[in-house]
Amino acid sequence: MEGKQVLTQAIEQTEAQSARVPVHQQVYAQLRDAVLFGELAPGQAVTIQGLIERTGAGMTPIREAIRRLTSEGALEFQGNRRVVVPLMTxxxxxxxxxxxxxxxxxxxxxxxxxxxxxxxxxxxxxxxxxxxxxxxxxxxxxxxxxxxxxxxxxxxxxxxxxxxxxxxxxxxxxxxxxxxxxxxxxxxxxxxxxxxxxxxxxxxxxxxxxxxxxxxxxxxxxxxxxxxxxxxxxxxxx
Missing domain, CATH: 1.20.120.530 (GntR ligand-binding domain-like)
Structure with a gap:
């Protein structure tokens, strides 16, 4: 019983910590992981709407995450509200x-x-x-x-x-x-x-x-x- 209580407390603590992280930072972290671990493949174009559906986030935090990832070289704009993971050369x-x-x-x-x-x-x-x-x-x-x-x-x-x-x-x-x-x-x-x-x-x-x-x-x-x-x-x- 004590073990279950400890586990429950740990889960609640993790959820509380996540809740304190601003939404735009959570969305950035989610998209960053998608790039970092290849869930978005090199050369694979995705739309902003697709990223909204993927994350469940709104337009503003998605745009902010894309802006940051673009400045870091992880994404490139293609126009028509699409972004792409750059191909390696x-x-x-x-x-x-x-x-x-x-x-x-x-x-x-x-x-x-x-x-x-x-x-x-x-x-x-x-x-x-x-x-x-x-x-x-x-x-x-x-x-x-x-x-x-x-x-x-x-x-x-x-x-x-x-x-x-x-x-x-x-x-x-x-x-x-x-x-x-x-x-x-x-x-x-x-x-x-x-x-x-x-x-x-x-x-x-x-x-x-x-x-x-x-x-x-x-x-x-x-x-x-x-x-x-x-x-x-x-x-x-x-």
Whole structure:
């Protein structure tokens, strides 16, 4: 009985926290996740009305969310009240690899010096769930757990400017990663997290940075290979 009460209290607390978040911020977060995790595919045009129906929100918060996501490079206007997730290009891959290697490696190095034992335990729990997603071949779960791992690690760095850059970059390649994972499956996806975790336990900043550098580079190279092979990035993901 006590366990049920604790669960009920947790649910009520979560609902109360959500209720305090302004509607426009909730809508932005919902659409940002749809882009980040590839629910809106690269090249897939959607109408503002379609986004209203998708979220159940009004015109004003939808427009504000689109404005923010457009400024972040996650969406582009097409006219006729339509927006689209930009298609990835080979030139963009090179730029994104440079940014990810620079920014995310540095965030990992900073995190190694500042991360707590409790945060490392959280990362290990996330990585376990990521491994389970790989075993199941569950692409959506893999993408979310992979993001959760990197987001928690980078947050531990306590470097807000670098974190803002990393978040912006993830919005630009996330949809393409969903396409690649959907066609390759999860078995051959990069996962250097355990090497990074070992480095974090040792407070070895250089090793942590190198593990994450390899992790992000391998993922971006898979997107490059898919582009070179002519994988249909404009196809809509079911």
């Amino acid at each position: 080979l030139d963009a891959i090179d730029d994104l690899i440079f940014l990810r290697e620079s920014v995310e490696t540095r965030l990992s190095e900073l995190a190694a010096a500042r991360i707590s034992a409790a945060q490392i335990a959280q990362l290990e729990a996330i990585d376990t769930r990521l491994d389970e997603a790989i075993t199941r071949g569950d692409v959506p779960a893999y993408l979310r757990r992979n993001y959760d791992f990197h987001a928690l690690l980078y947050d531990a760095a306590a470097a807000p400017i670098l974190l803002d850059v990393a978040n912006s970059v993830w919005l630009r390649f996330g949809p393409s990663m969903r396409v690649v994972c959907g066609r390759m499956g999860t078995q051959n996806l990069p996962d250097n997290h355990k090497t990074a975790l070992e480095a974090l336990h040792k407070k070895d900043a250089k090793a942590a940075g190198e593990a994450i550098r390899q992790d992000v580079t391998q993922g971006m190279e898979q997107i490059r290979e898919a582009l070179l092979e002519g994988t249909g990035f404009a196809e809509v993901i079911d």
